[in-house]
Amino acid sequence: MTAIDVAIICLMAIGLVVCVGEPLVRRVSYKSHGREDNNEAESLLLQKEMLYGAIRDLDFDFQTGKVDQKDYGELRRQLEREAVHLLRHLDAVDPLVVFANEVERQVLGLRRHRTSAVCGSGQEACPNCDAPLESSDNFCPSCGQALRRV
């Protein structure tokens, strides 16, 4: 065991300890990626990917003649329904979307307040989101709620 051997071995040991110990000493600056609260959103997003993939596959299968027109129509409608349902769910969960919707709601509320102050009552409001409505509206232009018209 020569002196050089000993030197290199010591160097290796020190290098290892430094490399391994550095994160422990420097503690603070590591971002925590554990956004556990976002788990639901992430799993919904994965499901969305799956659904879109399924729709793509279906279209391709139809184009290459493995599914006939009738089955294709049925399956696609079914998938589209699932997708819409999923997207609504996503929007309800996504914090940014929730925030955006909340802002919308408040703005509309303010507007309506002002409008009714100016124009008086008789102005219709959407039963769902309180947006102002025209008398000819069959659907609320803001949230899409179907309005029953006699």
Added chain:
Amino acid sequence: MNNIGGAALLFAFVAAIYAVVIALLGARLRRQEMIRSAERATYGVFGLVTITMVVILYALLVLDFRLQYVASVSSRAMPTFYVIAALWGGQEGSMLLWLWLLAMYSAIVMVQNRHRNRELMPYVIATLMTTALLFLAMLVIVENPFRQLPQVPRDGQGLNPLLQNPLMVIHPPNLYLGFVGFAVPFAFAIGALASGRLDTQWIRSIRRWTLVAWLFLSIGILLGGQWAYVELGWGGYWAWDPVENASFMPWLTGTAFLHSVMIQEKKGMLKVWNMALVILTYALSIFGTFLTRSGVIASVHAFAQSSLGPYFLLYLAGIVGIAVALLVKRLPELRSDHRLESVVSRESSFLFNNLFLVGIMFAVLWGTLFPIISEAVRGVKISVAAPFFNQVNIPLGLGLLFLSGVCPLIAWRKASVRNLRCNFLYPLSLSFVITAVLYTLGIRHVVALISFAICLFVFGTIVLEFYRGTRARRAVSGGTVWQAFVSLIRRNRRRYGGYIVHFGVVLIFVGITGSSAYQIEQNVVLHPGESALVGTFILQYDDLTRMIESTYEAFIAKLTVLRNGKYLTTLYPEKRLYFAQNQPTTEVALRTRPFEDLYIIMAGFEPSKTATFKVFVNPLVFWMWMGGLVMVLGTAIAIWPERYPYVPARQHTAGQVEMTAAPGSRL
């Protein structure tokens, strides 16, 4: 120098222990910095093991015979190329290679997941480093490559001449790249189970790893077969030898996993099944490594008893035990998201595919283990040989092949039966017509006919798929046929890469069928000047000459090969006597053509130069190796990264905001 290597190995051992402990601790205490430290330790293990490898390599290149390992696998006369290859020519060295590959893979995994899968990583690290510990422990304690000899010999033993062959040089590394590769999916499976993040994210993360491991394992198995064919001189390439089986079994379950994973990705089904498959594949890889070394089953490969068995068994029992316990614990959370919509769907055909593959695996496992079991239970060792394996696996294999032809014709979720019947038409007709032609040409072997028929059918379905896909592509975006074809493959790499792999498998089946059903084997005894007729070949024995090379003495027979009076080639089967080993080897003389191989060995000769030759005519073997190349091509296409890769979930949140900035807009 060697001391540095020995120290590096020891430090790696310590670092690996540290990594396991701190990773698990960090997971429990939820301290990111501990997990980062474990990552550093993983990098450290890689660096240290690399140092060890370099030191051994250096010792080999300078022929440092103080080291027992170097003395046992190298010699002064050996060409430098093989001295380097001798690194994995012996027990200690090959284990070091396994360890190094594992360390390298682990380091790559660390880099890939710096900002991903954070919840899984502690357990991934712990699993990978525990495996590293297995090998480190064996290397440090039992089979230390730095062991020194009491007396320095003048020359080393040298590598056995049968191993001094390019094929044998790359066969072990390939196999190891496969075996070790499966450790990564396994580690992620454990990570998913332990952390509770059981959604499909872990599967997406390991998709390429699984493909890469599978690819190398496939190549390794084919290379092993090719080596046996070209070097061992018995005219065949596969003997259902326990060690061959040991590499085949993880390949079978790995293939099953590759397919069933797609069902989980698309429909969130088969979650428990996939977990079980990954655990099983990895367990079989370790078991295979163990079988090769412990001599538990007497085979052509391993007679020697070794003290490593207990280490492997302990590790295997431990790791599988933990995996199964975790799986059971998470069982309630692994429910399927969807049901199977229709029996006639691609999902169900994938399920059948899995059943076949796992069925073959169990047959092989049974045949391989039965001797041990019978010895343990009844005290009598009953051996299981090729007939059993062939009887069971041929029907299953053909069924599987047929399935691979049917499956592309079926749609995901639910196939329209009417369309299915239409789609069957062309490939079935092709198959029927050509098989009828083969029959009239004289092919009467029943199993061979069935096999060829199925091969043709599958080939037909693959061609049909490419044709229809190209046509659909053209209908959508125009362009020439070639442009549509290329764009089709580019946009569906997985699917069409997979079809190409299937085509490779078809070619392999063609090769196996031809060489199994129609092999000609003949012994001919000839005096110099005499000729013999074997198959359609006329072999004229010209002479026997003796040559002395640096490491061996050779007796070379000269055979002129003719057919229908025309000269084809000259073949030189040899018998060599290597001085160092004092043992003869037989060199095969081989003429490979797409239609058939002419394979000759010189079984022996007399002083009068009368020689006995064993001649084989092996039809279609060429296509086996071709099929292997095609499989590699197909897998490369499937693995190739997309230019616009799947965007991880986090970024989608931003996209989501953009989309809903205009309220009321949805899809």
Added chain:
Amino acid sequence: MYFLTVPEVQQKLIALKGEPIRVAGKVTEDPIDWDVRNLSLAFVIGDAQSRISVRYKGVKPDMFQTGVDVIVEGRIGQDGVLAASVLMTSCPSKYQEEKSPAL
């Protein structure tokens, strides 16, 4: 097919006649007869206590010599000789027991 050692075969010799068996043993010092023309190899496996004569039709494996461990498959005929159809020698094992290198 039973897989036996030479002593075991010796014990059950009568019962095993005509049965397909696989036997593991070491090639003894007895003379080995290798007929190249007929590809017929005659040798003895076993040890000091028990032995079996074997006659194998086929190519003599390269590693075959006195002292080598082999596995044979075949049937024992009325003459007590094992007519072997399969003969395997140990592979050029990389994982051999430690041998002292040539000095």
